[in-house]
Amino acid sequence: MPLCLKKIAIVLLGLGLGLTAASSAWSTETLIDVMKRRSLTEKDLLAAAKTYTPSGGRDEFLAFSSGGQSGQVIVYGIPSMRILKYIGVFTPEPWQGYGFDDESKAVLAEGRIEGKDIHYGDTHHPAISETNGEYDGRYLFINDKANPRLAVIDLRDFETKQIVVNPLFRSEHGGAFVTPNTEYVMEATQYAAPYKDVGYVPLEKFNDQYRGGLTYWKFNREKGRIEPENSFTFELPPYSQDLSDAGKGPSNGWGFTNSFCTERYVGGIERGRPPFEAGCSSKDTDFLHITDWKKAEALVQSGQVKKRNGMFLITMEQAIANGLLYLIPEPKSPHGVDVSPDGKFMIVSGKLDSHVSVFSFEKIQAVIKAGKFEGKDPYGIPIIAMKDALHLQVELGLGPLHTQYDSKPCIAYTSLYVDSMVGKWNYCEGKVLDKLSIHYNIGHLMTMEGDSVSPKGHYLVAMNKLAIDRFNPVGPLHPQNHQLIDISDDKMQLLYDMPLPLGEPHYVVAIKADKLKPEVRYKSGWNSRTDEKSPYGTRAGREKTERTCDAAGKCTVEVMGTVIRSHINPEIIETEEGDTLRIHLTNLERAEDEVHGFAMYGHDVQLSIEPGKTASVTIQTDRAGVYPYYCTEFCSALHLEMQGYLLVKPKGHKAEAATMQEGVAYTQADYDKQVKTNVDTQAVIDQVVAFITAHNYKDFPTVVGLVEDAIDQLGFAKGAKEKADAAAAKSDWQNAMLWANQWWQYQVKTADLGLRAKTFLEQNGAKMVK
Ligand code: RUQ
Numbered sequence: 001m002p003l004c005l006k007k008i009a010i011v012l013l014g015l016g017l018g019l020t021a022a023s024s025a026w027s028t029e030t031l032i033d034v035m036k037r038r039s040l041t042e043k044d045l046l047a048a049a050k051t052y053t054p055s056g057g058r059d060e061f062l063a064f065s066s067g068g069q070s071g072q073v074i075v076y077g078i079p080s081m082r083i084l085k086y087i088g089v090f091t092p093e094p095w096q097g098y099g100f101d102d103e104s105k106a107v108l109a110e111g112r113i114e115g116k117d118i119h120y121g122d123t124h125h126p127a128i129s130e131t132n133g134e135y136d137g138r139y140l141f142i143n144d145k146a147n148p149r150l151a152v153i154d155l156r157d158f159e160t161k162q163i164v165v166n167p168l169f170r171s172e173h174g175g176a177f178v179t180p181n182t183e184y185v186m187e188a189t190q191y192a193a194p195y196k197d198v199g200y201v202p203l204e205k206f207n208d209q210y211r212g213g214l215t216y217w218k219f220n221r222e223k224g225r226i227e228p229e230n231s232f233t234f235e236l237p238p239y240s241q242d243l244s245d246a247g248k249g250p251s252n253g254w255g256f257t258n259s260f261c262t263e264r265y266v267g268g269i270e271r272g273r274p275p276f277e278a279g280c281s282s283k284d285t286d287f288l289h290i291t292d293w294k295k296a297e298a299l300v301q302s303g304q305v306k307k308r309n310g311m312f313l314i315t316m317e318q319a320i321a322n323g324l325l326y327l328i329p330e331p332k333s334p335h336g337v338d339v340s341p342d343g344k345f346m347i348v349s350g351k352l353d354s355h356v357s358v359f360s361f362e363k364i365q366a367v368i369k370a371g372k373f374e375g376k377d378p379y380g381i382p383i384i385a386m387k388d389a390l391h392l393q394v395e396l397g398l399g400p401l402h403t404q405y406d407s408k409p410c411i412a413y414t415s416l417y418v419d420s421m422v423g424k425w426n427y428c429e430g431k432v433l434d435k436l437s438i439h440y441n442i443g444h445l446m447t448m449e450g451d452s453v454s455p456k457g458h459y460l461v462a463m464n465k466l467a468i469d470r471f472n473p474v475g476p477l478h479p480q481n482h483q484l485i486d487i488s489d490d491k492m493q494l495l496y497d498m499p500l501p502l503g504e505p506h507y508v509v510a511i512k513a514d515k516l517k518p519e520v521r522y523k524s525g526w527n528s529r530t531d532e533k534s535p536y537g538t539r540a541g542r543e544k545t546e547r548t549c550d551a552a553g554k555c556t557v558e559v560m561g562t563v564i565r566s567h568i569n570p571e572i573i574e575t576e577e578g579d580t581l582r583i584h585l586t587n588l589e590r591a592e593d594e595v596h597g598f599a600m601y602g603h604d605v606q607l608s609i610e611p612g613k614t615a616s617v618t619i620q621t622d623r624a625g626v627y628p629y630y631c632t633e634f635c636s637a638l639h640l641e642m643q644g645y646l647l648v649k650p651k652g653h654k655a656e657a658a659t660m661q662e663g664v665a666y667t668q669a670d671y672d673k674q675v676k677t678n679v680d681t682q683a684v685i686d687q688v689v690a691f692i693t694a695h696n697y698k699d700f701p702t703v704v705g706l707v708e709d710a711i712d713q714l715g716f717a718k719g720a721k722e723k724a725d726a727a728a729a730k731s732d733w734q735n736a737m738l739w740a741n742q743w744w745q746y747q748v749k750t751a752d753l754g755l756r757a758k759t760f761l762e763q764n765g766a767k768m769v770k
């Protein structure tokens with residue numbers, strides 16, 4: 001390293017920026033010593049080697065987990081089980097400014113229920129968008145059971161873009177499940193209720209006026225949004241519909257939704273009636289609902305279906321008359337229905353039955369074709385006899401819930417809640433192959449892309465409801481326990497326990513990490529929630545503050561500002577008591593991970609402004625006072641100096657003429673010394689630039705981004721230098737010194753970017769060009 005480079009590197013290191021030094025200090029303990037000290041077996045070590053991911057390493061799969069009652073989504077890597085992100089979905093998430101900036105508040109407002117803000121979500125089932133039945137990594141959907149809602153998350157930036165509220169249901173559970181080309185997202189009710197456009201209906205009228213349902217939400221892939229106006233709902237009997245799944249391959253075009261409490265029992269302990277749990281589990285079978293969504297879509301498009309509360313509703317009468325809806329008895333209080341990768345079988349688990357039942361789509365179709373039904377339910381829906389539709393049943397264990405598939409044909413894994421086990425079995429031949437104890441009380445389980453047409457094998461995650469004694473105690477509320485299991489051999493092997501401390505995560509989906517193509521920055525001045533240019537995007541040098549008043553004398557101060565290392569522009573905002581203040585901030589950075597935050601005293605303001613993003617906040621400045629604001633992300637060595645003041649002046653306040661007080665008086669000597677430093681720094685920058693331009697840096701998009709940013713910073717340095725020169729020409733050493741220092745600040749940021757680019761080129765085998 002040439003001397004000057006070394007010097008600037010030292011300066012940068014002192015500032016906490018730039019280069020890192022490699023350490024090679026190994027502990028003197030041997031592997032055997034460590035195994036003894038920590039009582040590790042060889043098996044432990046093998047498991048560790050299968051999950052341990054060295055610093056800088058990447059995971060093979062990314063998992064998207066429901067965040068349970070937190071209303072969020074948790075992203076973690078497999079096999080390392082390292083948590084990477086919480087995505088704010090149905091509830092505010094302060095770090096991401098979700099629910100704090102005006103843009104995301106608009107998304108959350110879409111999720112209001114009957115005019116009320118809901119401050120939690122009971123998220124259950126995430127689903128990744130599919131193309132030809134394969135996960136395509138573009139979108140993620142997740143449902144809210146308590147307040148029937150569905151959210152759309154874009155996997156380019158991992159942000160929530162849309163929330164839709166079901167206009168008919170008052171609870172749901174059987175979503176989100178996508179059809180093989182993400183034409184529709186399924187969402188089925190859980191607890192029957194009168195539809196939302198009807199108010200009170202007494203429970204005595206349960207059978208006649210309470211209803212279940214299944215909504216097929218239309219998804220517009222180009223826009224990345226659900227289209228409520230093109231979605232439709234099947235009216236269903238007041239059975240408690242449960243999970244759903246979409247057909248694929250031969251069963252593409254059909255949907256499967258099971259149910260419990262087809263007894264239609266209504267509890268009432270306080271009225272002396274046996275509770276729900278007794279009346280809802282008395283029959284030996286419930287019903288699997290089969291819906292023909294392709295035919296239903298055609299019926300809707302033909303104009304024969306009426307809208308109810310803004311949603312096309314296919315009544316039971318219509319569905320029966322058009323052959324869109326059938327029932328099959330399924331054993332007892334079932335939970336999951338999971339379509340096999342080839343689309344030929346539907347596997348159903350009855351919570352109160354020790355069997356898993358494999359239904360054959362071919363047999364179901366044969367019965368429908370022949371019209372050989374065993375009867376009708378009380379609502380006139382044709383019932384297919386269970387024996388006519390069954391391929392086989394296997395006795396697997398107690399409390400079977402959910403099934404996922406292996407990359408090997410005919411191999412499935414089913415969670416056994418009561419037994420606290422995972423059962424591995426062959427669903428073509430009906431053979432049990434292996435069982436593994438988990439800790440404890442498994443709900444869902446998940447294999448890699450395990451509900452797509454081509455599961456990837458390797459790993460299974462058991463999502464256990466109880467952790468009990470697995471972790472250090474943290475009070476009566478325990479974390480959930482996600483256990484990683486190796487399924488590449490005949491025998492399953494438990495690898496790792498991960499505590500998940502954010503709500504009860506129900507389901508998780510995992511995708512090959514290389515299918516995801518997340519972006520590192522937005523186009524400059526971007527509204528990330530609507531995915532379009534923000535009208536408030538502001539370029540460097542175009543910052544402005546305007547105060548306008550309407551006829552009634554109500555005034556609004558509008559700030560079009562920017563943030564970049566290490567200042568917020570503007571640094572002083574003035575309003576008069578009673579003014580509305582709207583602040584729009586654009587992050588001018590292009591460097592990866594250079595995020596700025598914006599927090600202000602006493603106004604519940606916390607923005608996260610990623611490179612290129614424009615975020616807005618609207619506040620009422622109704623109390624005269626001084627309100628400091630600052631950047632909340634440690635973005636640079638002068639991050640703490642990234643600050644400003646909102647001055648809310650009392651009404652009718654007259655400013656006295658006065659100059660700012662300054663703490664230090666600078667001399668010409670101070671100025672000269674600073675200029676000398678700047679000239680030395682420039683020499684270093686020139687060397688770095690020479691290195692970069694001597695290489696094929698244009699082949700590396702990361703470096704191109706850094707170079708663009710560095711050129712911006714150098715431009716700012718030039719502007720500051722001109723101001724310093726002008727002040728020096730007037731012997732105004734105070735301003736000359738301050739501007740010379742600002743010039744140096746810009747140079748330091750240029751050098752930081754340059755050195756990051758240089759390091760990247762060195763580490764990624766850049767070649768010399770002439
Ligand atoms: S649930 S533990 Cu999917 Cu909501 Cu089964």
Ligand code: CUA
Binds near residue numbers: 564595597631632633
């Ligand atoms: Cu920007 Cu700290």
